[in-house]
Amino acid sequence: MSLHAGLAVVGASLALFCSVGFLNSFGVFQQYYKKYIFQDMSESQISWIGSVSIFLLYATAPITGILVDRIGPTTLLIIGALGTLVAIFMTSLCSEYYQFFLAQALLLGPSMALLTWPPVAVVSRLLPNNRGLALGVVVGGSSVGGVVWPVMLERLLNRSSLGFGWVMRIIGFTMLPLLVIVCATVVERPKTSGLPDAPESSEESAVSLPPFKDKKPRQVDVSILKNKVFILLALGFGIGYMGLFLPIFFISSYSTAQGASTDMSFYLVSIVSGASLLGRVIPGHLADRYGHFNLCLLALVASAVTAFCWTSTTSLAGLIVWSLAYGFSSGAILALQAACVGKIATHQTQGTAMGLFMGLVAITTLTGAPIGGALLGKYGYTALAMFTGATLLAGAVLVTISRLLLDKKVLAAV
Numbered sequence: 001m002s003l004h005a006g007l008a009v010v011g012a013s014l015a016l017f018c019s020v021g022f023l024n025s026f027g028v029f030q031q032y033y034k035k036y037i038f039q040d041m042s043e044s045q046i047s048w049i050g051s052v053s054i055f056l057l058y059a060t061a062p063i064t065g066i067l068v069d070r071i072g073p074t075t076l077l078i079i080g081a082l083g084t085l086v087a088i089f090m091t092s093l094c095s096e097y098y099q100f101f102l103a104q105a106l107l108l109g110p111s112m113a114l115l116t117w118p119p120v121a122v123v124s125r126l127l128p129n130n131r132g133l134a135l136g137v138v139v140g141g142s143s144v145g146g147v148v149w150p151v152m153l154e155r156l157l158n159r160s161s162l163g164f165g166w167v168m169r170i171i172g173f174t175m176l177p178l179l180v181i182v183c184a185t186v187v188e189r190p191k192t193s194g195l196p197d198a199p200e201s202s203e204e205s206a207v208s209l210p211p212f213k214d215k216k217p218r219q220v221d222v223s224i225l226k227n228k229v230f231i232l233l234a235l236g237f238g239i240g241y242m243g244l245f246l247p248i249f250f251i252s253s254y255s256t257a258q259g260a261s262t263d264m265s266f267y268l269v270s271i272v273s274g275a276s277l278l279g280r281v282i283p284g285h286l287a288d289r290y291g292h293f294n295l296c297l298l299a300l301v302a303s304a305v306t307a308f309c310w311t312s313t314t315s316l317a318g319l320i321v322w323s324l325a326y327g328f329s330s331g332a333i334l335a336l337q338a339a340c341v342g343k344i345a346t347h348q349t350q351g352t353a354m355g356l357f358m359g360l361v362a363i364t365t366l367t368g369a370p371i372g373g374a375l376l377g378k379y380g381y382t383a384l385a386m387f388t389g390a391t392l393l394a395g396a397v398l399v400t401i402s403r404l405l406l407d408k409k410v411l412a413a414v
Contacts, residue, residue, distance in 0.1 A: 004126075004187075005123075005126040005127055007185040008119070008122055008123055008126055008185060008186050008187070009123055009127075009134055009137055009138060010181075010185060011119065011181060011182045011184070011185030011186040012119030012120065012122065012123050012138040012141070012182075012186055013137060013138050013140065013141030013144075014141060014178050014179075014181055014182050015077070015115045015116065015119045015141070015179075015182045015186065016115075016116060016119070016138060016139060016141040016142040016145065017141040017142065017144055017145040017148075017178065018084065018112075018115060018145065018175050018178055018179060018182070019057075019080075019084070019112035019113075019115040019116045019142070019145075020057070020112070020116055020139075020142035020145065021141060021142040021143070021144060021145015021146050021148070021149060021273070022112070022145055022149050022171075022175075023050070023053060023054055023057065023108075023112065024142060024143075024145065024146035024149070024150075024248055024269075024273055025145075025146060025149040025150040025153060025269060026049075026050035026053075026248070026249065027150070027248050027249050027250070027251060027252045027269040028149075028150045028153045028154060028157075028252065028266055028269060029049070029050065029104075029153075030043070030046055030047060030050065030249055030250075030252070030253070031252045031253055031256070031262075031265065031266070032153075032157055032164075033046050033049075033100075034046055034253075036164075037164075038097060041097070042373065042377055043250075043253065043373040043376055043377060044370050044373030044374045044376075044377060045097075045373075046373075047249055047369040047370055047372070047373045048101070048105070048369075048370055049100055049101055049104050049105045050104075050105075050249065050369060051365070051366055051367075051368065051369035051370055052101070052105035052106065052109065052366065053104060053105045053108050053109035053112075054109065054245065054365045054366075054369075055109065055362055055363075055365045055366035056105070056106070056109025056110050056113065056362075057109045057110075057112055057113045057116065057358075057365075058113075058358040058359065058361055058362035058365050059109075059359060059362035059363075059366075060109070060110045060113040060114075060359075061113055061116075061117050061354065061355040061356075061357075061358030061359050061362070062352075062355040062356050062358070062359035063355065064076060064113050064114055064117045064118065064351075064355050065117055065121060065351040065352045065353070065354050065355015065356065065358075066351065066352050066355060067351075068117065068118040068121045068122070068351035068355075069121070069348070069349065069350070069351040069352050072187075072188055073118035073119065073121070073122050073186050073187065073188065074183065074186075074187060076114045076118045077114065077115060077118055077119075077182055077183045077186060078183055079111075079114055080111050080112065080113070080114025080115040080118075081111075081115065081179035081180075081182065081183060082111075083107060083108075083110065083111025083114065084108065084111040084112055084115060084175065084179070085172050085175065085176060085179070086107065086111075087103050087104065087107040087108035087111055088108070088168055088169075088171055088172040088175070089168070089169060089172050090102075090103040090107070091103040091104045091108075091168050092164070092165040092166070092167075092168035092169050092172070093165065115179070115182065117351070117354060117355055117358065118186065118351070119138060119182070119186045120135065120138060120139075120338050120354055121350045121351030121354055121355075122186055122187075122188055123135060123138050124338065124339075124342045124350045124354070125188070125347065125350050126188075128342075128347065130288060131288070131292075131339050131342050131343075132284040132285065132286075132287040132288040132292055132295075132335075132336070132339045133281070133284050133285045133288055134284075135284060135335060135338045135339050135342075136280045136281045136282075136283070136284020136285060136287075136335045136336075136339075137280075137281060137284070139280045139284075139331075139334055139335040139338070140277045140280040140281050140331075140335070142273075142276075142280075142334070143273050143274065143276040143277035143279075143280055143327075143331055144273075144277060145273070146248075146269070146270065146272070146273025146274075146276060147270045147273045147274045147277070148270075149171075150266055150267070150269040150270045150273070151266075151267065151270050152171070152174075153167065153171075153266075154263065154266035154267070156170060158262070158263070158266075221346075221348070221349050221352060222352065222356065224344065224345055224349065224352075224353050224356065225356060227344060228402075228405055229344055229402045229405050229406050230341070230344050230353070230357070230402075232398050232399070232401050232402035232405065233340060233341070233344070233357070233398075233399060233402045234356075234357050234360040234361060235360075235398050236300075236394075236395040236396070236397070236398030236399035236401075236402065237333075237337055237357075237361050237395060237399070238360060238361040238363070238364045238395075239364065239391050239394045239395045239398065240300060240303075240333070240391055240392050240394070240395025240396070240399075241361050241364045241365050241368060241391075241395075242364045242365075242367065242368040242371065242387075242391040243307065243368060243372070243387055243388035243389070243390070243391035243392050244303070244330060244333065244368070244388075244391075244392065245365070245368060245369065246368060246369065246372040246384060246387070246388045247272065247307070247310065247323075247326055247330075247388065248269065248272060248273075249369050249372065249373075250372065250373075250376065250381075250384060251265075251268045251269060251272060251319075251323065252265040252266060252268060252269055253265070254310075254311075254319075254381055255268050255316075255319050257381070258314050258315075258316075258319065260316055260319065264316065268319060268320070268323050271320060271323040271324060271327065272323045272324075272326060272327035272330075273327060274327065275323065275324040275325070275326075275327030275328045275331065276327040276328065276330060276331030276334070277331065278328055278331070279299070279327060279328035279329060279330065279331025279332040279335070280331040280332065280334065280335035281335070282332075283295045283299060283332035283335065283336060284332075284335045284336065284339065287336055287339060289413065290413050291412065291413035291414040292336050292339040292340045292343055292414070293340055293343070293399070293402070293403040293406065293414045294403070294413065294414060295332065295336055296332070296333065296336035296337065296339075296340055296399060297396060297399050297400055297403060298332075299329050299330075299332035299333045299336065300333055300392055300393075300395055300396035300399060301392075301393070301396050302325075302329035302332075303326065303329040303330050303333060303392045304389045304390075304392035304393040304396060305389070306322065306325045306326045306329055306389075307326065307385055307388040307389035307392055308385065308386065308389035309322065309385075310322065310326075310381070310384075310385035310388065310389075311381050311382045311385045337357075338354060341353050341354050341357045342354070343414075344406075368391075371387070372384050372387060372388070375387055
């Protein structure tokens, strides 16, 4: 791995630390808003803030992916960093529900999309021969964020006299230097004049010859939308995503309902994210040898089985073990999805393919949390757990079909 590629991986990890990692902490906001700010609102109504921000993170991915293939990552990262900081500082001034929705959902979601998908596309191009491990490390940044941000928020919100406004400002000032590093390190080298585009198999060529610097502007290549493997993969993940994030949103409230302290309930979000870090790096490394689709499929099935067991855990020790298991398996899903898409796409269309994939799964990320909140309010946590497991299992079936279309040999490393 060259120095340039290594710095890009570090910068990309910090980008996801500040974007997806921060969104993973919404379970803390969910419980805090319900207890202190929106006491008269239902869990489902409050969850729309986090659900819409995640939806916009994915819904704007197609545009972001196309743009990173055409103009490169730097401009997009700068705009995303500024938008993220403005959204966080504006949230610190909010007092009404619509104000939180505008700042923490409608502005934060698209801004964080500009911080998330360009780094993924750049790393996928720079390290094609170690894509699974590299993207596992990158996406692992969001897991670290999912550990740090909830603990930081819990300490500042519940164990200090700063108040919500100053807590959010501290979050913004903490992100500021990290986002500067992101913008400085996640870059692609200019293309050498007169030489052809690098092939997928050459790592060094991929580093020195990124495709977006051609003298003639490229046409947007969306031919991957005709690929049956890609469509089935997107459908599988789309259905799986309806339930994937529900434990992150509701594990705190569930643990409180089982008698756990408020402090411990907040920490369970961090435990899920901490286990997710190992789930993103270890399976990513193994997938480079045994197949990205294969490991992703195993992760989906493991997450489904774990989700079905959610409400059978009632003790604190059981909740911790369950959080570790679900965090590990769900982390592998999030890490390997990009590697699976990268395996299907051409070298020149990594950003476009990833963007289109995330755009296709965006609708289900919007509806998953509100549906889960409605099920919780009417039928309780058992229904929520069954819904989570069923969606993940249905997604696994579709991913299995896409994998068999790619290679019918069951033991092949796909």
